[in-house]
Amino acid sequence: MLRLILILLVFIVLDFYTFQTFKVLFKSNIIAYSYIFVSILILGNFIYQIFTFDRSNGIPLRFSIAFSLLVLFYVPKLFVAVTLFGEDVYRLFSRLFSGNAEVLKTSNYISGRRKFISQIALGVAAVPFASILYGIFKGKYNFKVLKYTLHFEDLPEAFNGYKITQISDIHSGSFDNKDKVSYAVDLINEQKSDVILFTGDMVNNKAEEMKPYINVFSKLKAKDGLYSVLGNHDYGDYVHWKSSEEKQQNLEDLKGIQKEIGFNLLLNEHKFIERNGERLAIVGVENWGAGGFKKAGDLKKAATGIDKNDFKILLSHDPSHWEKEVVKDDYHYHLTLSGHTHGMQFGIEIPGWFKWSPVKWRYKYWAGIYEELGQFINVNRGFGYLAFPGRVGIWPEITVIELKKGTKPA
Known part of the structure; x- marks a missing residue:
């Protein structure tokens, strides 16, 4: 009160x-x-x-x-x-x-x-x-392609120049213009990345929100496939269900939709991508968030069967997971991809020079690339929008990351 x-x-x-x-x-x-x-x-x-x-x-x-x-x-x-x-x-x-x-x-x-x-x-x-x-x-569909090049001394030679496209926080239940969404999907495909990685929150609450867009997102293509994880909104925790069975069925329906689109949904598990006898691991955890959010993510379980020296890309929806658990883990996760914050859909940003949003008072890592202890995280600003039907200064993002072997040029 x-x-x-x-x-x-x-x-x-x-x-x-x-x-x-x-x-x-x-x-x-x-x-x-x-x-x-x-x-x-x-x-x-x-x-x-x-x-x-x-x-x-x-x-x-x-x-x-x-x-x-x-x-x-x-x-x-x-x-x-x-x-x-x-x-x-x-x-x-x-x-x-x-x-x-x-x-x-x-x-x-x-x-x-x-x-x-x-x-x-x-x-x-x-x-x-x-x-x-x-x-x-206009701003909520003002899609921006942000490109980064990250250098790793221990990147397998076969993956030198490997390109990743990351999208996050689709929130399909908020969309009101199918043509604009279709344009963004075409923009993703135009990047011709080796793999497409989605870091959670496909819907606001219910699997049915994604049904009108299945045919749109089914157009996503990448040579090494599409991989995804769940975000906090995907579990249906923010609506009242008639029963726990109905809620669970909603989650199963969403898993089915992800499969229909072509995503390999990683539920505390991993997959290897192999090239010329070398490999990198795509590791995906369920949602793990600080501050009262669901903590279903199990990093140890997801990494079972991975060698400590394998090159690892982790998909974890909430960047607080990286801050609280991942960055200090003995396994050394080379690159973590997250979303969740949306950059609050409101802020001021001059790419490469300045960025500010009130969300920085809630999340230490809230948008873009950060490096700690020789590990990187990219916090995607989100593909869609939630609650406030717009974006001001913090635009919807498609991230393209190129992996390079060696040290970053001076």
Whole structure:
């Protein structure tokens, strides 16, 4: 309850400052109070959706719409509030130090708000508003191919130049444009990688979500095949089932769909890919996540039968697994591929230079390539989207990784 009260107070502060902007710029009670009405409507609808959320069918469309409107209208208000709060601080200190403290007793403080600052605040807020609007209508299908080259001294010679395409977090239950998804599948095939690896969350909750897209993803082709693991959403843990048998059947149906598409689903097991008498191991664990997520992954079981000196590529949906268990394992997993974070579907990124998202406060490894103790992890930003039907700054990703033998050139 305390958390809810604090959140509501934040919304009230945001609306207080934004209301001032409208009052100063438009000097119209009709516009100002229309703003209040719309804000109450959007916030009230979102609260209503939360308290009437029916988990039997996952995330309903009406909740996604309510969440989209909340993000679209309240994130820009944060920029307005920060701008005007900065002016408040400036006015407070400048007038205190000038010795004119009487202004602090002025009842009509809003009228003292400078029009110029209000225009700046609204102009600044227009940038995230337009960005979020773009993310909802275009950004969620703005697929990017990110390419990396990783060097390993102990890579088998036969696999020098080996190309991997990784996709993750399809979340097929969220899609609303089959043509865009088909375009992305064609983009994956255009990479002509040796193997395609999928790191979990094929659906939001139910296997039936993937049925309309079976024929689309069945077009995926790679010389050495397709391999996959399960993500936390694939188990159906986030909906209410009539029975445990129904839930288990849903999981079996999803396994069947993965097989129909052509994926070799790895459930705490491994497969070897062989070339010219040499091999590398594709190791796949079930979901293992810190912070309350399912811990079905069994790394020891998955590695049974693998030599310690084998070159290993691990598929593990949640990057917290790499941080907590994998990177310190004696077996030395050369490359781990994960997803899960989506990069929060929101952030600022200049490829190769800068990346930021609020999700970094939750996950140490949240997007891209990281190296620890001579081992690498790639955290894919995700193919699809969940809850918020859009992406802002953090685009849907297709990762292509080329393995090279030797040390990285200086």
